[in-house]
Amino acid sequence: MSKFYLTTPIYYVNAAPHIGHTYTTIAADAVRRHQTMIGNHAVLTTGTDEHGQKIERAAKATGKSPQEFTDLISGEFRQQWETLGLRIDRFQRTTNPAHHKAVQDLYKRCKENGYIYKGTYTGQYCVFDELYVTDAKPGDKCPDCGRPTETVTEENLYFKLSAFTDRLVAHITENERFLQPETRRNEVLAFLKQGLNDLSISRTTIKWGIPVPDEPNHVFYVWFDALTTYMSAVEGEGLWPADLHLIGKEIVRFHAIYWPAFLWAAGLPLPKRIFAHGWLLFENDKMSKSRGNIVRATPIHEVMGTDALRYFLLREIHFGQDGSFSFDALVGRYNSDLANGLGNLASRTLSMIRQYREGTIPGSAGDAAIAGATRETMAAVRGGYEDLAFSRALESIWALLGLVDKFIVERAPWKLAKDPALAATLDETLYTAAEVLRIVTALLAPVLPESAAKIWAQLGCSMLLDQVRLDELAWGELPAGQRIGEPAAVFPRIEVKPAVEKMRELEEKETARQKALVGQTEAASSEKRPEPVPPIGIDDFTKVDLRVGVVKSAERVKGADKLLHLHVDIGEAEPRSIVAGIALAYDPAALAGRKVVIVANLEPRKLRGITSQGMIVAASLEGGKPVLTGFLEDVPVGARLK
Ligand code: MSP
Numbered sequence: 027m028s029k030f031y032l033t034t035p036i037y038y039v040n041a042a043p044h045i046g047h048t049y050t051t052i053a054a055d056a057v058r059r060h061q062t063m064i065g066n067h068a069v070l071t072t073g074t075d076e077h078g079q080k081i082e083r084a085a086k087a088t089g090k091s092p093q094e095f096t097d098l099i100s101g102e103f104r105q106q107w108e109t110l111g112l113r114i115d116r117f118q119r120t121t122n123p124a125h126h127k128a129v130q131d132l133y134k135r136c137k138e139n140g141y142i143y144k145g146t147y148t149g150q151y152c153v154f155d156e157l158y159v160t161d162a163k164p165g166d167k168c169p170d171c172g173r174p175t176e177t178v179t180e181e182n183l184y185f186k187l188s189a190f191t192d193r194l195v196a197h198i199t200e201n202e203r204f205l206q207p208e209t210r211r212n213e214v215l216a217f218l219k220q221g222l223n224d225l226s227i228s229r230t231t232i233k234w235g236i237p238v239p240d241e242p243n244h245v246f247y248v249w250f251d252a253l254t255t256y257m258s259a260v261e262g263e264g265l266w267p268a269d270l271h272l273i274g275k276e277i278v279r280f281h282a283i284y285w286p287a288f289l290w291a292a293g294l295p296l297p298k299r300i301f302a303h304g305w306l307l308f309e310n311d312k313m314s315k316s317r318g319n320i321v322r323a324t325p326i327h328e329v330m331g332t333d334a335l336r337y338f339l340l341r342e343i344h345f346g347q348d349g350s351f352s353f354d355a356l357v358g359r360y361n362s363d364l365a366n367g368l369g370n371l372a373s374r375t376l377s378m379i380r381q382y383r384e385g386t387i388p389g390s391a392g393d394a395a396i397a398g399a400t401r402e403t404m405a406a407v408r409g410g411y412e413d414l415a416f417s418r419a420l421e422s423i424w425a426l427l428g429l430v431d432k433f434i435v436e437r438a439p440w441k442l443a444k445d446p447a448l449a450a451t452l453d454e455t456l457y458t459a460a461e462v463l464r465i466v467t468a469l470l471a472p473v474l475p476e477s478a479a480k481i482w483a484q485l486g487c488s489m490l491l492d493q494v495r496l497d498e499l500a501w502g503e504l505p506a507g508q509r510i511g512e513p514a515a516v517f518p519r520i521e522v523k524p525a526v527e528k529m530r531e532l533e534e535k536e537t538a539r540q541k542a543l544v545g546q547t548e549a550a551s552s553e554k555r556p557e558p559v560p561p562i563g564i565d566d567f568t569k570v571d572l573r574v575g576v577v578k579s580a581e582r583v584k585g586a587d588k589l590l591h592l593h594v595d596i597g598e599a600e601p602r603s604i605v606a607g608i609a610l611a612y613d614p615a616a617l618a619g620r621k622v623v624i625v626a627n628l629e630p631r632k633l634r635g636i637t638s639q640g641m642i643v644a645a646s647l648e649g650g651k652p653v654l655t656g657f658l659e660d661v662p663v664g665a666r667l668k
Pocket residue numbers: 034035036037038039045046047049050075252253254255272273274275276277304305306307313
């Protein structure tokens with residue numbers, strides 16, 4: 027038996043779990059189940075990322091100690107996965123003392139090997155928020171609270187990330203599966219081409235973190251701490267290196283650049299595969315607290331069952347690409363594919379066996395063509411799961427179901443049953459349908475564990491579905507004479523309107539419950555709203571030349587994580603060169619052709635050696651990621667905003 031060790035990201039505890047976290051964790055659970063079914067010893071780690079300034083502050087605002095606060099939210103995550111029936115083997119918290127030791131050990135190894143040095147970090151610091159404002163210059167205000175920032179210099183420990191540029195390029199290029207999908211690999215390679223800066227891995231301005239050995243006042247900063255969880259969760263179990271890290275696309279760089287470099291520096295083996303899935307949007311919009319459009323999994327679980335959600339997420343969205351969630355689409359998919367498709371085939375097949383063969387599986391080899399198609403489907407599904415192409419795997423199963431539906435209609439068992447001379451054909455028809463159902467049920471178990479187990483039992487199979495090994499699954503093994511179980515609708519049809527209303531209602535209750543849980547945090551965070559800006563007259567306003575422009579090109583600014591260098595056409599002879607702090611929120615490739623609003627008469631200034639001739643207008647949100655302004659109607663380039 028080989029081991030298969032996989033992980034999800036460890037989630038920040040500044041927000042309770044929502045459907046985005048659930049998406050990754052469900053996918054990981056499906057992979058884990060599939061790996062078990064192909065005979066591997068599969069172990070899945072998830073957990074919570076609990077250190078840092080934001081958490082410390084959130085805790086303070088609720089009147090709790092950071093530990094009490096993180097216990098509470100971490101517990102929400104753990105409870106969520108239990109409610110949804112996800113098979114989590116290790117739930118690691120970064121506040122676990124064993125994890126602290128693992129982080130310190132990793133650091134010591136890197137240090138012994140010469141990859142750590144002391145340096146100074148100078149930045150603009152917001153004393154009120156106790157945070158550095160990245161890419162701010164002296165005199166700039168804090169984007170969170172609007173107060174002036176101060177120039178602060180502190181001693182930091184640095185990791186020699188720059189030493190690994192070439193090795194990373196070679197590793198990522200030579201190992202196709204190390205980083206997938208291809209779009210992400212290309213992005214990382216393009217980023218590496220610009221060369222890497224060393225990385226600051228400690229802070230002296232934060233208290234709530236893991237102490238750095240022999241460096242009083244220093245605690246580890248974010249990624250050195252967080253990534254090590256993947257190892258600390260299974261320390262001493264012989265499971266490292268991980269076979270798969272499943273992550274969302276926004277944290278690719280940390281996993282594909284920082285993490286391998288830390289491990290190399292420590293002389294430890296690298297994870298074998300990193301797969302980044304896309305973003306789950308709500309009705310094509312980014313989910314966020316400030317938009318109030320966060321969807322949670324529990325209401326869906328209560329109204330439709332977790333399998334409905336699992337099926338939707340894994341079937342509707344190509345794993346690796348962005349996808350949109352909506353309640354209507356969820357119920358629509360459920361009704362068409364599960365209630366009408368699989369559910370209907372199951373109940374039809376079982377009721378015909380009851381009706382025509384007294385509930386006993388008839389003896390037959392089954393239809394040869396369908397048997398052949400089933401074998402092909404088995405191979406396709408395994409390949410699909412292996413490639414993490416869940417939607418492709420599910421599509422091939424539904425193609426087979428379609429074939430069997432057609433086969434039943436053509437054979438018309440209800441007619442065959444009337445003629446005793448056609449008994450063997452009826453046997454073959456019923457056997458074929460039941461055998462496809464059995465095999466498909468086993469293939470679906472990783473995605474639909476609860477429903478597959480029900481169909482399995484209704485078919486009268488006594489072996490636990492969990493114990494079925496895909497290698498041993500073969501056509502013709504459904505034994506003649508097996509008594510089928512009690513049929514019951516596994517996927518009853520769901521009325522869209524009442525179901526969606528119920529889910530929305532539960533969603534509101536859940537939001538209220540979570541608010542109560544961290545209630546005072548909300549109150550305290552309102553304290554941080556930008557200070558009111560004194561009123562201005564219209565004359566002052568008209569001094570600002572706001573123009574509609576279209577992005578002609580966008581690229582990352584070397585050495586600045588947050589900056590993009592854009593060329594924006596505002597109807598002048600030449601496009602404007604603009605440096606904007608939007609790189610964490612926007613992929614440069616996706617910006618070309620996008621209409622934006624710019625402040626056109628801002629005095630040019632130099633940022634990272636590039637002259638910026640204007641400023642892009644964006645909403646500045648809680649959590650820091652900017653959102654560009656846009657128009658619902660088409661607006662000509664150069665138009666002035668008044
Ligand atoms: N704590 C870091 C990760 C450290 S891993 C060593 C972090 N936490 S997070 O709470 O922000 O979780 C991010 C992850 O949650 C994403 O990478 C993704 O797996 C999942 N998702 C959260 N929201 C999501 C969507 N809206 N859509 C898809 N996945 C998302 O980053």
